[in-house]
Amino acid sequence: SGAAYTEAELRALADVLLKHPHVWTLTDDMYEHLTYGDFVFKTIAEVEPNLYERTLTMNGVSKAYAMTGWRIGYAAGPVPLIKAMDMIQGQQTSGACTIAQWASVEALNGPQDFIAKNKAIFQGRRDLVVSMLNQARGISCPSPEGAFYVYPSCAELIGKKTKSGKVIDTDEAFCSELL
Template identity: 65%
Template sequence: MSFLAESLSRIKPSSTIAATQRARNLAEQGRDVITLSTGEPDFDTPDNIRLAAIRAITQGRTRYTPTGGIPELRDAVARKFERENGLRFKREQIIVCSGGKHVISNAFMATLNPGDEVIIPAPYWVSYPELVALCNATSVVVPTFAASGLKLTAEALERHITPRTKWLVLNSPSNPSGAAYTRDELRALAEVLLRHPQVWTLCDDIYEHLVYDGFEFTTLAQVEPRLQDRVLTVNGVSKGYAMTGWRIGFAGGPAMLVKAMEMLQGQTTSAASSIAQWAAVEALNGPQDFIAPRREAFRERRDAVVARLNGCQGLSCAVPEGAFYVFPSCRGTIGKRAPGGKVIASDADFALELLNAEGVSVVHGEAFGAPGFFRISYASSMEQLMQACSRIERFCAALGR
């Protein structure tokens, strides 16, 4: 009999964390490594937010807080949802957790039973199916295609709904593809969901502020208010506010669900860090003028990286609407021989041989449910990104039959 829980056998380690750790290990050995596998802004947390955390410390705001978050932060989240998304929530409909992943795991653990199904469009963030598996439920992975911009269509959603479907997961803009749903695309999905009242939707909007070229961000409950009673809208301060290490995520949804999540949180982690919560109050209530220039910097990096990748032999890369990732296809390199002598048989081989040969760390597409692709995070300096692209170009040019 194994000492460890059976549930651990249902999940795998995070591929994004594993890729970053491989890069760290090589760097510790003295290799020159460029890490493009981490989903983390390279900008610093704005000064006013950091100062708010310092004030919280000096004012002694360092004790336990209510499990679902301090009232000031829950109210700030409610104002954010109304101001930016046209969604109205009462305080009891808001929960604050230790990061967006914590919000999602709370929601799944509070609702999923064995036999339940969760529809997850692929490519997907690596943690979605693992969190579903941890709850002993079933992920129904729905492939998406370039013709639909790597986004779920209404027809595909309809085909995959069964009486056991409990959740649909929508991540817009997407990690890893950067694809974002338009208002019309969300409305088409909403029409399907209205016909299936047993299906709830988890909208992961964590990259909301990072959309480009005039794209208008919208979220499902905003587009179709009739669905608001079965939508959990998830967001946080990690990406748009460069606060990944502060670990503050939040959500708005039906009070019944939020209460269940809060009860679960009270017996696991309890409240998020009090200091980080006060910093998040300042992030949401304070000046927002830093977001636009940072977004423009990301757009410039995106355009430069896409152009360079499309000049590489065997690669092709679409222009994503948002986030800070590109998701190029490496199918044109399959079957070729890497400089180290290994024949590239998969996207995982491509990523590993690129790291070995050129010291560039990316994440292979199969980890996101999309074989034949790989993910690059362009949340790095332009200089580093251009150096990485030169190495990728050199690697692709060196591939032989």
């Protein structure tokens, strides 16, 4: 969605989770390096260390390192959970190819300066797309705090008629009209 939780939002969520010790947290931090403006990326375990033992964090090299399609991801969490995941994963796949694994190691351990450059390019593209969508009559589009996806709303167009007189009664109908 491009939405990202602020430290205050994570704190509020953590306060609820602390009251429910049977509930685990799964975080998808794939876009941690692709946040914009003055947004500061934080994990829930950073905000509330008491949740560390019941938090599974997932990440990978696809987005920040532009390695989509390489299918390299990783998880961090409590040792018993990671061991159980390893047992299941070992039965589900034969593993990622060696070249992709070593390329990922180099990406993670190598120079990181290109991430900021790519992020600036993505932000420029995001700003352009959001600006153009918001200039379109009946469309509103918030700027995502992270990632490079946008989710415009066509709610103002529901119930309107096309030039041919057809009523746009759903978002699906709106999309069909665009095609």
